[in-house]
Amino acid sequence: MIYEPSFVAVAVFFLFVGITLGLSFYLGSKAKSSRGYFAAHGQIPWFVNGVAFAGDYLSAASFLGICGMIAFYGYDGFLYSIGYLAGWIVALFIIAEPMKRLGKFTFADALDSKFQSRGIRLAAGISTLAVSIFYLIPQMVGAGVLVQPLLGFPHWAGVLLVGTTVIIIVVTAGMVSTTWVQFLKGSLLVIFSAVLTLMILGRGFETGDGGADGHAFRTLGPFDPQNLEAELSHAGGLSNAKVLPADGPWQATNFVRTTDDDTNAVTVWTVAEQEDGNVLLSEAQSLTKRPDGIILVNGELKGTEKGEPELRPIGHVSRLPGNVERTGPLGPLSFFSTLQESEVVLWGNQKIDETDGSVTTVYFQKPTPGHRILRPGEHPRFKGIRSDKLRDKLNFLSLMLALFCGTASLPHILIRYYTVKDASSARKSTIVGIASIGFFYVLTLYMGLGAMTSGALDVTNSNMAAPLLARSMSEWLFAVISAIAFTTVLGTVSGLILASAGAVVHDLMSSVMGIKLTDHEKVRSAKIASIVVGAIAIVLGILFKELNVSYLVGWAFSVAASANLPSLVMFLFWKGVTRQGIIAAVVVGMTSSLAWILLSADTFTKVYGLSADQAIVPFSQPGIVTIPLGFLTLIAVSLMTKGHAANES
Amino acid sequence: METRNARFGFVLFVVYSVLYGGFVFLNAFAADVMEMTPIAGVNLAILYGFGLIIAALILALVYGLLCKKEPAEQEVEK
Numbered sequence: 157m158i159y160e161p162s163f164v165a166v167a168v169f170f171l172f173v174g175i176t177l178g179l180s181f182y183l184g185s186k187a188k189s190s191r192g193y194f195a196a197h198g199q200i201p202w203f204v205n206g207v208a209f210a211g212d213y214l215s216a217a218s219f220l221g222i223c224g225m226i227a228f229y230g231y232d233g234f235l236y237s238i239g240y241l242a243g244w245i246v247a248l249f250i251i252a253e254p255m256k257r258l259g260k261f262t263f264a265d266a267l268d269s270k271f272q273s274r275g276i277r278l279a280a281g282i283s284t285l286a287v288s289i290f291y292l293i294p295q296m297v298g299a300g301v302l303v304q305p306l307l308g309f310p311h312w313a314g315v316l317l318v319g320t321t322v323i324i325i326v327v328t329a330g331m332v333s334t335t336w337v338q339f340l341k342g343s344l345l346v347i348f349s350a351v352l353t354l355m356i357l358g359r360g361f362e363t364g365d366g367g368a369d370g371h372a373f374r375t376l377g378p379f380d381p382q383n384l385e386a387e388l389s390h391a392g393g394l395s396n397a398k399v400l401p402a403d404g405p406w407q408a409t410n411f412v413r414t415t416d417d418d419t420n421a422v423t424v425w426t427v428a429e430q431e432d433g434n435v436l437l438s439e440a441q442s443l444t445k446r447p448d449g450i451i452l453v454n455g456e457l458k459g460t461e462k463g464e465p466e467l468r469p470i471g472h473v474s475r476l477p478g479n480v481e482r483t484g485p486l487g488p489l490s491f492f493s494t495l496q497e498s499e500v501v502l503w504g505n506q507k508i509d510e511t512d513g514s515v516t517t518v519y520f521q522k523p524t525p526g527h528r529i530l531r532p533g534e535h536p537r538f539k540g541i542r543s544d545k546l547r548d549k550l551n552f553l554s555l556m557l558a559l560f561c562g563t564a565s566l567p568h569i570l571i572r573y574y575t576v577k578d579a580s581s582a583r584k585s586t587i588v589g590i591a592s593i594g595f596f597y598v599l600t601l602y603m604g605l606g607a608m609t610s611g612a613l614d615v616t617n618s619n620m621a622a623p624l625l626a627r628s629m630s631e632w633l634f635a636v637i638s639a640i641a642f643t644t645v646l647g648t649v650s651g652l653i654l655a656s657a658g659a660v661v662h663d664l665m666s667s668v669m670g671i672k673l674t675d676h677e678k679v680r681s682a683k684i685a686s687i688v689v690g691a692i693a694i695v696l697g698i699l700f701k702e703l704n705v706s707y708l709v710g711w712a713f714s715v716a717a718s719a720n721l722p723s724l725v726m727f728l729f730w731k732g733v734t735r736q737g738i739i740a741a742v743v744v745g746m747t748s749s750l751a752w753i754l755l756s757a758d759t760f761t762k763v764y765g766l767s768a769d770q771a772i773v774p775f776s777q778p779g780i781v782t783i784p785l786g787f788l789t790l791i792a793v794s795l796m797t798k799g800h801a802a803n804e805s
Numbered sequence: 806m807e808t809r810n811a812r813f814g815f816v817l818f819v820v821y822s823v824l825y826g827g828f829v830f831l832n833a834f835a836a837d838v839m840e841m842t843p844i845a846g847v848n849l850a851i852l853y854g855f856g857l858i859i860a861a862l863i864l865a866l867v868y869g870l871l872c873k874k875e876p877a878e879q880e881v882e883k
Binding site: 231234235237238241242244245246248249250253254489490492493496497527530531532533541542549552553556560580583584586587590591594597598601 | 810811814815817818821825828829832833834836839840842844845846847848850851854855857858859861862864865866868869872
């Protein structure tokens with residue numbers, strides 16, 4: 157798909173960034189002490205902090221990733237919405253108040269408040285850094301993905317832009333400006349998502365043959381497969397069509413290729429066999445990457461401007477209940493009941509390695525009945541729930557467990573408990589957070605399904621689904637939503653960098669290495685740490701650009717839940733916890749989940765480029781193994797070392 | 806569990822875990838149930854999903870209201 161940078165979008169975008177930076181400088185004067193830098197003096201009002209929770213938490217993965225997943229596959233993306241939100245229940249009911257009572261600035265503070273141990277500080281500090289960096293990579297990748305079509309910049313420029321802006325924000329004012337940026341972003345995201353949802357409901361559904369550009373995807377036939385070329389010319393209306401021989405890797409597929417004598421265009425068709433032996437051909441699209449770097453779309457050189465060869469936008473409804481052509485405005489429930497009885501054309505893709513070294517990806521139509529779109533288990537990652545084997549279901553169970561446990565363990569969420577006055581404010585702000593986040597996640601289902609039927613999707617990139625949906629409604633809305641999506645990344649990245657800087661200065665430098673710093677020096681060191689972590693994030697964001705965003709966030713959740721949650725929960729509720737138990741639990745949780753991920757099928761195929769069969773662990777999501785492992789380790793080691801603790805005191 | 810607040814929190818957490826667990830196990834072991842359309846033509850998957858989100862908010866508000874009655878404990882802990 158060719159993206160034309162929209163002038164409006166660029167203007168609004170830079171306006172947003174400008175306001176964000178301006179706020180940051182203005183508030184910068186107020187944060188001179190380390191208490192100010194890390195915890196905003198504990199003076200953030202609870203309502204603001206609550207909405208800032210939402211602004212912090214609703215990252216690119218939520219807005220872009222979930223809507224994109226729903227747009228391409230249906231209900232399954234919503235499972236992430238449910239899991240992400242459920243994690244807040246753990247945060248509120250188990251963690252919030254005890255945490256507030258305990259520490260000063262960081263998660264390691266809380267764990268260490270009883271033991272004053274360097275070992276705990278080291279383990280917790282490293283865990284914070286590891287989780288924050290894993291969470292940072294998808295945000296930076298997401299930034300590049302967003303900026304590319306918006307501003308026409310290459311991916312690395314988007315990453316650099318985010319990284320630099322965030323570093324400026326974090327260095328100038330720390331937690332105060334980060335909080336207000338996140339408050340601003342959180343409110344705007346929720347408000348404009350609500351506007352977009354109302355527009356989706358107001359538009360309703362209409363049937364079509366193709367996307368918003370008007371191109372109708374043809375379905376031709378029925379033809380006799382033995383006589384294809386002749387019948388295509390006569391009955392199919394393709395007068396100069398030649399059928400290309402199915403050689404090499406094309407033999408095993410159910411695609412057929414035709415060329416046109418007049419142009420170089422090659423059209424790929426999906427062959428659907430009917431009961432009487434005849435076949436129907438439905439039009440597909442193809443993208444070929446040649447070894448010399450040249451890219452072909454449907455056999456022709458990929459264009460750079462509108463009107464030249466490009467992949468067409470997709471996402472249309474092929475049949476509505478009662479065979480009407482449009483439904484008119486729908487209500488929040490009739491939206492689903494109508495879709496339930498409709499048929500929507502989804503798109504799949506298949507990679508074909510050609511004999512000359514090119515890689516062709518065929519994007520083909522998959523007309524899908526609505527009742528399948530709205531049920532769980534259609535996405536490849538979740539197909540296992542319909543299998544009879546327990547092992548296939550374990551991946552799903554493990555992921556839902558990691559999401560449930562992960563939120564409360566994220567360091568950049570935990571530090572936000574320290575920015576309010578007292579436990580009661582911590583509680584109230586979490587409630588406000590849950591309300592905002594929950595409302596937003598309800599909207600993601602509408603936005604995702606609205607994008608699916610908008611006719612404006614880029615078939616190669618699900619991350620752009622929500623912004624492209626907005627564009628199909630209104631240029632202004634697109635500009636605002638893209639700018640919000642971008643500041644979404646700014647908000648989350650700021651929080652993460654701050655958590656990491658806190659870990660470095662407060663935990664690793666002051667406590668573990670014993671470096672004595674004055675308050676002023678601590679703040680300065682934190683700013684330097686922010687720049688370093690920011691730079692690392694920029695580099696990694698550029699290197700990992702091919703990796704799927706929500707997949708990386710899943711990593712971060714699993715590691716956080718395995719490393720942090722067992723020690724945090726047991727520390728808060730069990731008297732028998734010992735220093736060695738905590739250290740062991742954090743280390744074992746972190747390394748076991750990391751090791752599991754590195755040895756899993758997903759990593760083997762996506763990162764190492766090896767086959768999934770060679771993977772060492774039976775399923776990809778570690779949570780269901782490593783989270784209990786963390787708990788068991790803590791209990792076992794604490795029981796073994798409790799004698800020592802008694803002797804020491 | 807030292808304080809009343811913590812106990813409320815734990816009870817509400819268990820309630821939610823049961824609701825969430827029900828959702829997860831239905832999806833994993835009885836996925837066809839999720840396709841049923843009990844209300845207004847909307848399927849159980851969507852109703853239950855929305856239900857979990859609304860339940861989270863309701864339980865959070867209940868927790869907030871219950872805890873409000875315990876200001877004395879907060880004074881003691883400070």
